[in-house]
Amino acid sequence: MSHLEVSNVKLKRVIIKNFRSYKEEIQIPFDNFTTFIGRNDVGKSTILEALEIFFNNSTVKIEQSDACVYSTTKEVVIGCIFSDLPSQVVLDSQTPTDFAQENLLNQNGELEIHKVYNCNLKTPKEMVFSFAFHPSSNETKDLIKLKNAELKSRAQALGIDLGNIDQRSNPTLRQAIRNHVGNLQLEEQMVPLNEENAKAVWESIVKFLPQYALFQADRPSNDEDSEVQDPMKYAISEAIKTVEADLLRIKETVHSQVLAVASRTLDKLRQMDPALANELAPRFKSEPKWEGLFKLSLTSDDQIPINKRGSGVRRLILLNFFRAEVERKQLGLSSSGIIYAIEEPETAQHPNNQKMLVEALTQLSQTDNCQVIVTTHVPGLAGLLNVEQLRFIEALTDGNRKITYEDVGVYKRIADQLGVLPDSRIKVFICVEGPHDVRFLNIISKILHKVNPLFPDIENDPRIAMFHLGGSTLKDWVSSNYLSGLGIPEIHIYDRDEGTQPKYLEQCNIVNRRRNRSKAFITEKREMENYLHPAAIKEVYELDISFSEMDDVPTLIARALQDRGSEQPWEELSEEKRKKKVSRAKARLNTEVASRMTYERLCEMDACKEVETWLGAISVLLTLQDAHDMAAPAGE
Numbered sequence: 001m002s003h004l005e006v007s008n009v010k011l012k013r014v015i016i017k018n019f020r021s022y023k024e025e026i027q028i029p030f031d032n033f034t035t036f037i038g039r040n041d042v043g044k045s046t047i048l049e050a051l052e053i054f055f056n057n058s059t060v061k062i063e064q065s066d067a068c069v070y071s072t073t074k075e076v077v078i079g080c081i082f083s084d085l086p087s088q089v090v091l092d093s094q095t096p097t098d099f100a101q102e103n104l105l106n107q108n109g110e111l112e113i114h115k116v117y118n119c120n121l122k123t124p125k126e127m128v129f130s131f132a133f134h135p136s137s138n139e140t141k142d143l144i145k146l147k148n149a150e151l152k153s154r155a156q157a158l159g160i161d162l163g164n165i166d167q168r169s170n171p172t173l174r175q176a177i178r179n180h181v182g183n184l185q186l187e188e189q190m191v192p193l194n195e196e197n198a199k200a201v202w203e204s205i206v207k208f209l210p211q212y213a214l215f216q217a218d219r220p221s222n223d224e225d226s227e228v229q230d231p232m233k234y235a236i237s238e239a240i241k242t243v244e245a246d247l248l249r250i251k252e253t254v255h256s257q258v259l260a261v262a263s264r265t266l267d268k269l270r271q272m273d274p275a276l277a278n279e280l281a282p283r284f285k286s287e288p289k290w291e292g293l294f295k296l297s298l299t300s301d302d303q304i305p306i307n308k309r310g311s312g313v314r315r316l317i318l319l320n321f322f323r324a325e326v327e328r329k330q331l332g333l334s335s336s337g338i339i340y341a342i343e344e345p346e347t348a349q350h351p352n353n354q355k356m357l358v359e360a361l362t363q364l365s366q367t368d369n370c371q372v373i374v375t376t377h378v379p380g381l382a383g384l385l386n387v388e389q390l391r392f393i394e395a396l397t398d399g400n401r402k403i404t405y406e407d408v409g410v411y412k413r414i415a416d417q418l419g420v421l422p423d424s425r426i427k428v429f430i431c432v433e434g435p436h437d438v439r440f441l442n443i444i445s446k447i448l449h450k451v452n453p454l455f456p457d458i459e460n461d462p463r464i465a466m467f468h469l470g471g472s473t474l475k476d477w478v479s480s481n482y483l484s485g486l487g488i489p490e491i492h493i494y495d496r497d498e499g500t501q502p503k504y505l506e507q508c509n510i511v512n513r514r515r516n517r518s519k520a521f522i523t524e525k526r527e528m529e530n531y532l533h534p535a536a537i538k539e540v541y542e543l544d545i546s547f548s549e550m551d552d553v554p555t556l557i558a559r560a561l562q563d564r565g566s567e568q569p570w571e572e573l574s575e576e577k578r579k580k581k582v583s584r585a586k587a588r589l590n591t592e593v594a595s596r597m598t599y600e601r602l603c604e605m606d607a608c609k610e611v612e613t614w615l616g617a618i619s620v621l622l623t624l625q626d627a628h629d630m631a632a633p634a635g636e
Contacts, residue, residue: 009210011082013028014079014081016028017076018076020043022043023071030373033371035390037418039417042401043393082112085105103191106131113130116129135184212338212339240290251287338369339370345374355384368580368584425462426462427625427629428464429490431466434468437590439590450599456615456622461622463626490511491520491618496525496527497527504520533604537557541561541588554586
């Protein structure tokens with residue numbers, strides 16, 4: 001990969017056509033966390049395996065039988081659309097360029113790569129295309145596939161003065177030709193990336209794409225290819241990426257020395273048989289595969305390989321691999337993009353472990369350069385997932401597949417089909433601004449509950465359901481949707497933020513005017529992070545930091561970490577990079593730092609006992625609701 005810029009490329013959409021059950025073309029949007037839900041054999045795993053074929057063609061390989069049996073054509077299309085592209089790349093020479101300058105992006109400014117497989121063949125052949133807004137004029141339509149000598153010939157044929165142009169640079173030559181022609185006649189078209197120089201361009205593009213790691217539900221149980229081996233394999237692959245420049249130097253040194261030996265051999269051969277020597281040329285058959293040099297196996301104390309243990313144990317190790325990845329990525333120990341795709345993560349796991357896995361995967365999806373995809377048809381797991389993340393797959397009567405998402409009606413259908421039921425034990429709804437507030441209150445309420453059991457342990461109290469304005473889990477959505485008409489009281493807690501008037505003041509006034517005991521609070525401090533103690537922050541970040549009630553704590557942390565770890569000033573970072581660093585700090589503050597809080601630390605930061613007031617209001621509502629239910633006539 002070029003060292004110009006760390007790759008943050010994200011998978012935005014997937015295109016599938018004529019692959020297995022997906023006869024007609026279908027485009028599927030992806031978020032940082034995406035969940036496919038549907039009945040057995042509806043085509044959930046097909047999407048994950050299509051991506052495996054696109055990225056790796058290894059764990060699952062394209063086969064002749066993969067073409068849809070109901071189609072008359074044997075041509076399969078698997079495409080991926082990528083966003084968050086680097087501003088500069090190195091493609092077919094050492095000169096920086098960018099995807100837009102090379103006309104390799106679609107009209108939305110995205111990198112759209114289509115792989116087309118000819119399944120008429122016993123071993124289907126792959127063709128790679130960029131679907132791009134690309135020149136169609138005769139002088140410019142094929143520039144990407146021309147080698148350096150051919151580009152210079154084209155420029156000279158057009159009468160371009162190359163005197164002030166670096167003729168070793170393919171991007172510079174291409175741009176000179178485009179500038180000279182002027183009217184490029186741009187139109188959307190398939191640009192082949194398998195031919196001549198375009199193949200080298202594609203090989204460079206691949207280095208910017210995220211890795212894809214597929215964990216199948218029923219993986220074969222052998223030591224070289226198991227749920228345990230696979231996480232380690234991707235760990236090895238990611239580690240190798242960090243020393244790619246060193247490995248490139250090693251490869252070039254070996255190549256030059258070996259080619260020198262080959263050349264001397266041919267020189268000697270030429271003295272004895274010139275004709276034979278002229279027929280031969282030294283060529284390396286393939287690029288070195290560094291990953292294959294490293295093997296790792298996990299064994300227990302009695303030397304029994306873990307993959308020989310039960311499937312539940314293997315999946316438990318997989319769970320903790322993801323938890324370890326969360327910590328590693330939050331610490332900024334990884335820069336390469338990766339997509340984790342997990343089939344039925346609930347397999348062979350206790351419900352408590354299912355919850356831990358969802359939490360780990362959710363946190364992983366919120367780190368830089370990481371996306372998560374899962375499939376499930378189990379209500380217990382589906383209920384833990386945010387509704388915005390759900391993609392509902394169903395088979396139509398004509399055999400085609402339909403994928404629905406971000407639709408209130410489909411949430412109900414998912415819940416009904418999977419049997420996700422409203423929790424009748426819920427007595428109080430809590431509404432906060434975002435997922436970080438949910439984590440903060442869950443952790444802090446545990447601390448207060450230990451000191452005084454009258455304060456509820458929010459996360460473990462089945463009478464409480466907590467939502468955030470950015471979305472809710474399917475289980476909470478079902479409960480809210482089905483129980484909202486029962487007059488269940490709500491507690492709303494919103495950040496004051498900056499400005500003279502709190503953002504949610506009017507909503508709070510509306511809630512406080514209700515007649516069902518609902519109550520709304522606005523924090524006296526800027527936001528939840530301002531209630532964290534500097535000592536807890538120091539234990540996690542090793543930073544001495546002080547702040548006022550209205551300071552932006554996540555930004556202070558992100559800025560301090562940047563100043564400590566990089567020579568690049570905070571102000572020179574792009575707005576997008578600053579936002580990501582602040583988001584990462586916010587996540588750790590509301591998990592790791594919040595977990596280091598004690599009752600004494602909370603009292604020191606919250607002398608007015610605001611947090612206790614919020615939890616006290618929740619406790620009062622729970623007591624009143626319990627009393628109401630006990631007094632209600634039987635059967636009411």
